[in-house]
Amino acid sequence: MIESTDREVSGRRGKLMVREWATPNPGWIALIAHGYGEHSGRYQWVAEQLVGARALVYAPDHLGHGRSSGDRVHFEDAETIVADLDALRQEVAAEHPGLPIVLIGHSMGGMLAGRYAQEHQEHLAAIVLSAPVLGTWHVLDLLEHDEIPDTPVDPATLSRDPEVGAAYLADPLVWHGPFKRATLRAIDNCLLAINDGPTLERPTLWVHGEDDELVPEADTRTGIDRIRGAEFHEHIYPGGRHELFNETNKAEVMNDVLTFIARELNS
Template identity: 60%
Template sequence: MAAWQEWSFDGTRGRIVGRTWPNDSARYLALLVHGYGEHIGRYEHVADTLVRHGAEVVGADHMGHGRSAGERVLITDYEEVVDDLHTVDERARSARPGLPVVLIGHSMGGMIATRYAQRYADTLCCVVLSGPVLGVWSPTKLLQLDEIPDTPLDITTLSRDPAVGQRYAADPLVWHGPFKRPTLQALATCLETINAGPRLELPTLWAHGGDDQLVPLAETQVGIDHIRGSRFTERIYPGARHEIFNETNKDEVLADVTAFIDQHLPG
């Protein structure tokens, strides 16, 4: 695996911890955005692929996630997460000026990446959305209940590779508890903001597992219809579950991602 360096900065709600996978001969910067309850360390193999493809890769744990500060998985305003991501982006650009930036977000990170692209479209080369939470997401219906149930995640929904779920369950930096009401409310508000926002006219790849039970294809499709621009590509992988970067066909998925990036890098 590619070597990485850890760093931190003062974010909107406390210390944010991130990683850089350096590449002295990088052709572009890849900005990775992780999903709900997890952390950027779960993307080492993705970063390794991107480094070998010609990227310098950066990513950070969101507030309340992984090694970053804050009450676990508590987010009250996703615009603040986008603000932190912008700081990560600017930090990476200052270290490697002139490189085009590719934004890659998975799950909740796909939602954050979409909102980031709506706010900063002119600064990005292209966007990759992996199993993004967009449109309508059924867990937000839990807000109608007086008490949000503590229902453990079914780890078999992550990937057809059972080792993926086992590693997830054993990872101490992953949140294994229930949703928190303020976070779900903030997430629902972010989805509404995205749906009411501009379409993504920069090159965008939407990649999704056909058997994704955590972020169902039909629910995301509602949001895709709101943001789809004129330079939009989609890839649906039959039988694949939620974490397509960790699926049994992950090599195919990552090859599609790097091919998409090659199509849209300047020059």
């Protein structure tokens, strides 16, 4: 196991806790944007695979998530978190000038990565979107209620491996309460902005599980089709649920991701 170290980064609304996984001879930088309600510590295995491919890996806990500051899972503007990602990017790029940067976003983090890429494409060598919230998202229907009902994430939707769901439920840094209205509105506004934004000109890989009930592939595709650029690749995995990096075929998924990144960095 490769131990991570911690750093603090000044975000727009407070301190961000960032996990860093180092390698002695880095060839590139990987930035990971995690999903709603979770935290960067859940990407330990992913980080180890990236380090094995000579990446320096940085993964922040977003505002209101994990060990970062802010009310839990509460933010009023997704652009705040996009700005936080750029603050981290600027810091690590200054420490390691010349290393190409790959942004990897999962679920809500995929939405944030997509928006970041629209605004800061010049800083990225490639983009990886894992089950990104793009296009439309059925969870936003909760905004129709006067009071947001308590509808926690069903751990069975995460992976075919039951241990993943059990660990998710037992994780004290994972949010297990109801969605926040302000956060849902911020996500809705971000999706609208992405739909009206520029296409992704940097090489992009989209990976998604065919049986993803939390973020259905068909809904994401409506957003992907609006922003996909000339160099766009996708892998849709039969039977895969929401967290492909925690799925029973995670080695296959990671191999596809690393193959894509290696090809783009060497091209």
